[in-house]
Amino acid sequence: MSGAGTFPVELKGLSTRFGNTWVHRHIDLAVPAGEVVALVGGSGSGKTTLLRQMVGLLQPAEGEVRLFGEPLSAGSRDAQLARRRRFGMLFQQGALFSALNVFANVAFPLREAGIDDEELVNHLVLLKLAMVELGPEVALRMPAELSGGMVKRVALARALALEPELLLLDEPTAGLDPDRSAGFVRLIRALHRALGLTVVLVTHDLDTLAALATRVAVLSEGRILANGPLDEIMTVQDPFIERFFHSERSQAALARGRAEA
Numbered sequence: 610m611s612g613a614g615t616f617p618v619e620l621k622g623l624s625t626r627f628g629n630t631w632v633h634r635h636i637d638l639a640v641p642a643g644e645v646v647a648l649v650g651g652s653g654s655g656k657t658t659l660l661r662q663m664v665g666l667l668q669p670a671e672g673e674v675r676l677f678g679e680p681l682s683a684g685s686r687d688a689q690l691a692r693r694r695r696f697g698m699l700f701q702q703g704a705l706f707s708a709l710n711v712f713a714n715v716a717f718p719l720r721e722a723g724i725d726d727e728e729l730v731n732h733l734v735l736l737k738l739a740m741v742e743l744g745p746e747v748a749l750r751m752p753a754e755l756s757g758g759m760v761k762r763v764a765l766a767r768a769l770a771l772e773p774e775l776l777l778l779d780e781p782t783a784g785l786d787p788d789r790s791a792g793f794v795r796l797i798r799a800l801h802r803a804l805g806l807t808v809v810l811v812t813h814d815l816d817t818l819a820a821l822a823t824r825v826a827v828l829s830e831g832r833i834l835a836n837g838p839l840d841e842i843m844t845v846q847d848p849f850i851e852r853f854f855h856s857e858r859s860q861a862a863l864a865r866g867r868a869e870a
């Protein structure tokens with residue numbers, strides 16, 4: 610478990626380029642252990658791409674990603690695999706394997722990690738499903754038979770399968786109605802507290818942000834425009850921050866989210 614004062618994720622001078630387009634320019638960002646950091650920014654500002662960089666799904670054009678204090682590519686293959694097991698990711702739309710049932714989806718990372726004792730796999734899958742408030746009767750369903758909220762919960766169970774210290778969430782409440790969204794936020798908050806997780810999330814949803822985030826990092830024009838507690842971010846003079854946080858609708862959403870927190 611990463612202790613207080615450490616940074617499970619550090620980006621140092623990170624730049625991302627697709628063809629001739631630079632999406633990120635020299636980004637420095639450290640995510641402190643135990644915090645819930647929300648990445649916000651306009652559409653296409655590079656939030657999802659930054660999450661993908663954090664877990665090595667993309668290579669930076671410049672700079673470095675450090676996970677748990679070490680460069681992503683450091684160490685032997687075994688060391689890299691061991692690092693891989695310390696984080697879980699919830700992709701947009703859940704990204705469940707459509708040909709596998711719920712049980713096999715949640716079991717997937719366990720089997721990949723070499724856990725082949727069937728009794729243990731069974732126990733762990735049902736435990737993870739219970740953690741996301743799903744009963745064993747869901748285990749044999751196929752992803753196409755689940756509601757949007759259930760897909761997110763199963764995807765979260767899969768992300769938590771190997772008991773990660775770090776959880777990355779891409780738009781966790783997108784596509785959920787307000788009640789399901791509030792329920793999912795409560796679940797993530799409870800898990801964050803119970804498991805001592807560090808969380809990085811991308812969200813457009815201010816209710817979700819206000820209810821969950823302990824810090825906010827604002828991406829704009831390829832850079833981190835501001836990074837700190839929400840109250841501090843809201844004092845920054847910038848057109849995006851003005852539009853995103855200070856409209857009447859935003860204020861109402863923030864008030865609702867804070868009431869949930």
Ligand SMILES: Nc1ncnc2c1ncn2[C@@H]1O[C@H](COP(=O)(O)OP(=O)(O)OP(=O)(O)O)[C@@H](O)[C@H]1O
Pocket residue numbers: 627632650651652653654655656657658659
């Ligand atoms: N694999 C790729 N190849 C080429 N361009 C890409 C690729 N992935 C992302 N991009 C581009 O990088 C930019 C940032 O995309 P990204 O999905 O990270 O933005 P975002 O901030 O998450 O957007 P949104 O809020 O709309 O989901 C966009 O212009 C996108 O088209």
